[in-house]
Amino acid sequence: MVRKKKQRKSMYIDYGILIPYLFLSIIGIIMVYSATSYNLVMAGLPESSAAVKQGIFFVIGLVLAGLIYKMKTSFLKNKKLIMTAVVSISLLLVLTLIFAEEVKGARAWLSIGPIQIQPAEFLKIILIWFLADVMSTKQQQIVSNFYEAMKRPLMIVGMLIFLVLIQPDTGGAAILVLMVSIMLLASGISYWYGILFAGGGIALSSLMIEAIVLSKGKIFPKKMQYVYKRFETFRNPFGDAYGDGHQMINSYYAMFNGGLFGLGLGNSIQKKGFLPEAQNDFIFSIVVEELGVIAAIFILLVLLFLILRIMMIGIKSNDTFNSLICIGFAGLLLIQTFVNVGGITGIIPLTGVTFPFVSQGGSSLLTLSIGIGFVLNIRADELKQRRERQEQVVVPMHR
Numbered sequence: 001m002v003r004k005k006k007q008r009k010s011m012y013i014d015y016g017i018l019i020p021y022l023f024l025s026i027i028g029i030i031m032v033y034s035a036t037s038y039n040l041v042m043a044g045l046p047e048s049s050a051a052v053k054q055g056i057f058f059v060i061g062l063v064l065a066g067l068i069y070k071m072k073t074s075f076l077k078n079k080k081l082i083m084t085a086v087v088s089i090s091l092l093l094v095l096t097l098i099f100a101e102e103v104k105g106a107r108a109w110l111s112i113g114p115i116q117i118q119p120a121e122f123l124k125i126i127l128i129w130f131l132a133d134v135m136s137t138k139q140q141q142i143v144s145n146f147y148e149a150m151k152r153p154l155m156i157v158g159m160l161i162f163l164v165l166i167q168p169d170t171g172g173a174a175i176l177v178l179m180v181s182i183m184l185l186a187s188g189i190s191y192w193y194g195i196l197f198a199g200g201g202i203a204l205s206s207l208m209i210e211a212i213v214l215s216k217g218k219i220f221p222k223k224m225q226y227v228y229k230r231f232e233t234f235r236n237p238f239g240d241a242y243g244d245g246h247q248m249i250n251s252y253y254a255m256f257n258g259g260l261f262g263l264g265l266g267n268s269i270q271k272k273g274f275l276p277e278a279q280n281d282f283i284f285s286i287v288v289e290e291l292g293v294i295a296a297i298f299i300l301l302v303l304l305f306l307i308l309r310i311m312m313i314g315i316k317s318n319d320t321f322n323s324l325i326c327i328g329f330a331g332l333l334l335i336q337t338f339v340n341v342g343g344i345t346g347i348i349p350l351t352g353v354t355f356p357f358v359s360q361g362g363s364s365l366l367t368l369s370i371g372i373g374f375v376l377n378i379r380a381d382e383l384k385q386r387r388e389r390q391e392q393v394v395v396p397m398h399r
Contacts, residue, residue, distance in 0.1 A: 009384075012383040013376065014383075016309050017309060021306065024356070028360075031358055032359075033051030034268065034290060036049075036050035036051065037051075037266070039273065050360060057366060061369025062369060064366065065369045065373035067373070068373030068377055073378065073381045077321055085129065086156065086160075089160070090163070093119050093120070097166065106168055108120060116362075117363050119363075121364050123176065124332055125370050127176065127328075128329055130156075130157075131153065131157070132321050135187040136320035136321035139188055139320060142187055142188050143188055146189050146193050161180075169352075172353070175332070175351075178331075185198065230350050232244070233245050233350065234348070247275060247350070248344075250274045250275040251270075253269075254289040257270070258290065258296075259292060260292050261294065262291040262295065265290050265291065270285070270286070271286055271289075284341060285344050300341070314327040317378070325378060329375060333356050337356055340353050340354060
């Protein structure tokens with residue numbers, strides 16, 4: 001008789017996911033320090049305060065990822081737990097709209113004692129979780145009658161995205177729509193539904209952009225007319241060099257200054273008041289300026305490797321829930337990276353979206369860490385099940 005040894009879950013950690021996550025997060029702490037230290041000293045504050053705060057969120061995120069990794073995947077599929085998360089984030093979004101202070105024209109940050117959180121960031125992972133659960137339990141209905149199967153879940157999703165849109169946060173809402181679209185296309189819908197959905201989305205987006213340009217943003221409420229200004233800035237940032245085009249132009253200067261090898265860590269010129277909030281949306285511009293194009297491309301390649309690895313885990317998974325979680329999270333990382341880098345390089349209009357793991361932002365880092373925890377858990381579960389199946393084949397042969 002062959003005794004089965006109890007195996008620790010730590011044996012199944014995927015270092016191809018863990019190491020890039022740690023590398024990008026640590027690079028983020030270093031770059032946040034570099035991007036903020038000069039201005040903090042000028043303001044009479046400790047030069048490392050922003051980096052320390054980012055480091056604390058990294059440690060908390062690491063703990064959360066570890067806790068989620070230790071959970072059983074069956075617990076993560078608990079419908080009561082998922083609906084509690086959906087209801088909780090709904091309440092937080094509503095409370096944000098009512099009680100949050102307006103910062104730069106938006107109500108996006110909710111203060112809980114000394115801590116500020118951005119509920120829209122946590123919504124990203126909760127929507128992935130919610131949709132993965134719904135679509136994994138309605139596979140047959142989705143194939144036969146997609147509309148009836150997904151009508152109610154999509155109403156809930158639409159309501160939550162609308163709460164983000166009216167903050168207003170059009171960039172965040174757009175990312176959520178694109179992320180949900182990727183998950184819907186991966187849900188098992190029929191070929192024709194997929195074509196209709198993708199074609200309709202492209203056509204609707206094109207009409208919306210045309211309407212924004214022709215109406216000069218007047219189709220939006222007054223608070224959201226900044227969307228048109230972003231399109232105008234995208235088309236010609238130098239037309240308003242001291243106004244809306246200021247950030248875009250200084251982002252270009254930062255990347256031009258960096259060249260292939262950069263000015264050296266800490267030696268950025270643009271972070272010294274020329275590029276406001278350099279540690280947030282424009283952190284990648286500072287990376288290029290200080291570390292150079294080669295180092296910036298390496299960081300992008302590490303992130304791309306992480307995205308592709310998570311995507312492949314999802315594609316190879318035999319469990320629909322696991323597959324959709326991985327595809328949804330990989331899609332989120334890919335969209336957010338493209339939107340951020342595309343915005344600062346002038347490929348698309350600026351949206352105020354952070355660069356994953358590297359930009360300053362506690363809520364963003366915690367959300368992404370939770371996503372990494374989900375993926376590591378799923379990967380460990382898949383590897384454990386594969387090993388158990390192999391042992392079931394080997395054991396009878398020894399008998």
